[in-house]
Amino acid sequence: MSSDGPPWDVLDPHTGEIRMLGVPERLQSHPGLRERGLVATEPLKPGFVYVTSHRQQPQYAIKILDLETEELAIYERLLRLDLASPNHTLPCEITQLGHPLLIMPRLHSVYGMFGGSRWKLYELLSVFLQIVEGVEFLHRLRIAHLDLCLDNVIGARAPEAQYHRGVVHGKVYIIDFGTARTFQLGPGKQHAIVLPPTQIRPPNGLKHFDPYSWDVYCMAHILEDLTKMRATKNARWIAHRYVRWLMGNEGGCQGIYLCVRSARSARQVLRSCLPVF
Numbered sequence: 001m002s003s004d005g006p007p008w009d010v011l012d013p014h015t016g017e018i019r020m021l022g023v024p025e026r027l028q029s030h031p032g033l034r035e036r037g038l039v040a041t042e043p044l045k046p047g048f049v050y051v052t053s054h055r056q057q058p059q060y061a062i063k064i065l066d067l068e069t070e071e072l073a074i075y076e077r078l079l080r081l082d083l084a085s086p087n088h089t090l091p092c093e094i095t096q097l098g099h100p101l102l103i104m105p106r107l108h109s110v111y112g113m114f115g116g117s118r119w120k121l122y123e124l125l126s127v128f129l130q131i132v133e134g135v136e137f138l139h140r141l142r143i144a145h146l147d148l149c150l151d152n153v154i155g156a157r158a159p160e161a162q163y164h165r166g167v168v169h170g171k172v173y174i175i176d177f178g179t180a181r182t183f184q185l186g187p188g189k190q191h192a193i194v195l196p197p198t199q200i201r202p203p204n205g206l207k208h209f210d211p212y213s214w215d216v217y218c219m220a221h222i223l224e225d226l227t228k229m230r231a232t233k234n235a236r237w238i239a240h241r242y243v244r245w246l247m248g249n250e251g252g253c254q255g256i257y258l259c260v261r262s263a264r265s266a267r268q269v270l271r272s273c274l275p276v277f
Contacts, residue, residue: 004099006064007047020046032095033062038103051106058163059106064099071177072100074143083166088134090154090173091166105164110155110172111230119226121235127155128223128242129270130172135215136263138174142183142190144211145174148218149199150225152176187212187262216263220246242269 010022023040027033027050033040040050040062049063065072078089092104114123131153138145145152152175161169179196192208200218202209209217220243227239246261 005066005068008064009047018046023050027062027064027101030095030099030101031097032101032103035095035097036103038062054106058160061104061106063102063104065094065102066178067100069178070181071102074177074180074182075102077141078143085130085171086133086137088130088137088172088174090175091164104175105156105160105167107154107156107160107167107173109150110153110226112157113155113170113172118232119230119235120232121238124227124231124235124239125270125273127172127226128239129267131174131219131222132263132267132270134172134174135219136267138180139187139212139215139263142186143177143180144183145177145180145215145218146196146211147176147179147198148174148215148222150222151199153222181211183211187264212262216261216266217247219263219266238273242273245269 008024008027010019010024011017012019021043023042027040038052038060041053042051043049044051044061047064049061051062052060072094075089075092075094078087079092079094081087081089083089083091090104090107092102095101095103110127113119113127119127135145135148154173154175156164156167156169156171156173158169161167179198181193183190185191187210190210190212192210194207195202195209195214198214198218200221202214203217223239223246224243227236227243231239246266248261
């Protein structure tokens with residue numbers, strides 16, 4: 001991490017211990033926030049991400065960017081493109097004054113996409129498709145996310161789409177490019193890399209993975225978790241078969257990794273299934 005980058009910890013003046021619920025003064029006085037009239041009130045991820053008050057809409061999440069990662073460059077690239085699907089980048093701003101901050105609409109987990117009820121098969125597959133096409137879009141740009149997980153996939157409900165310009169009701173967004181990387185070669189050509197720390201554990205203790213195949217493997221775990229937690233009983237068996245197919249055979253090779261499916265083939269299979277339901 002850069003000396004000016006996160007974490008921006010809040011220290012107790014008497015004990016020197018980190019105050020996990022505090023908001024750093026340098027964030028409160030940040031010129032990019034003051035220019036927009038935004039005040040961070042509590043941490044979402046202490047030292048890294050903070051949010052404005054939920055009592056005042058629209059609510060925002062504010063991420064302190066680490067300049068030793070590619071996140072700033074990747075967001076700048078993605079935000080210059082058309083944000084309509086298949087681009088599933090969350091519409092957001094990057095401050096130009098002071099240390100770069102990412103100011104994002106405060107959205108929530110995809111769990112709330114269809115209320116509290118269990119998802120029917122069509123609803124489940126439609127969310128799957130959005131995640132898959134978002135990952136495929138990144139891979140076409142030779143960007144691998146490398147830390148896909150449920151925490152990094154969020155969905156827009158009607159109130160959030162009403163408050164935030166550019167946010168689309170029912171759309172799924174992929175966030176947190178802190179470990180993402182851009183590669184010279186695309187899927188099917190890129191050799192394996194040493195994986196960075198990730199929230200999903202690599203299979204069989206593997207440390208090397210084709211970065212695009214790793215994204216697909218992690219995506220399969222997201223879909224598996226959504227199936228277990230949100231799907232109706234009738235929807236689960238079909239979804240589980242798709243997840244098993246998507247994971248493939250993670251045997252672990254250090255060359256070009258062809259054991260896990262590509263995001264493109266994953267999207268094609270889902271597209272062929274959706275009209276049936």
